[in-house]
Amino acid sequence: xxxxxxxxxxxxxxxxxxxxxxxxxxxxxxxxxxxxxxxxxxxxxxxxxxxxxxxxxxxxxxxxxxxxxxxxxxxxxxxxxxxxxx
Numbered sequence: 546x547x548x549x550x551x552x553x554x555x556x557x558x559x560x561x562x563x564x565x566x567x568x569x570x571x572x573x574x575x576x577x578x579x580x581x582x583x584x585x586x587x588x589x590x591x592x593x594x595x596x597x598x599x600x601x602x603x604x605x606x607x608x609x610x611x612x613x614x615x616x617x618x619x620x621x622x623x624x625x626x627x628x629x630x631x
Contacts, residue, residue: 569603580611581620581631590628 570576583596593609612629615621621629 566601567599569600576607577611577614580608581615584612584615584621584629585631587631590624590626590630592628 567579570579579600580596583599584591587595593605593612596612597603597605597608612621613623616623616629621631623629
C-alpha cells in the first residue's frame with residue numbers, strides 16, 4: 546500500500562538546519578584568537594574558505610591573512626596543498 550506524502554508529518558521531511566554563523570569580532574586580537582580556535586576545532590586540515598563559512602561578514606582572504614600570521618608566530622602550519630593545521 547503506497548504512502549502519500551500528505552500523511553507524513555512535515556517535521557519528518559525537514560532537513561536539519563545548518564548551524565548558525567557566529568559574529569565576526571571587530572578587534573584584531575579577537576580575530577586572531579577566533580581563527581586560531583576555529584583551526585583547532587576543525588577536524589583535520591582547513592582552508593581559509595572552510596573557516597570563513599563559520600562566520601558572518603568575513604571573507605576568506607581576511608581569514609587567510611590571519612592564518613598566515615599564525616604560521617609566522619608558530620601557532621599554525623601551512624601544508625603544501627594550501628591548507629592549514631593547528
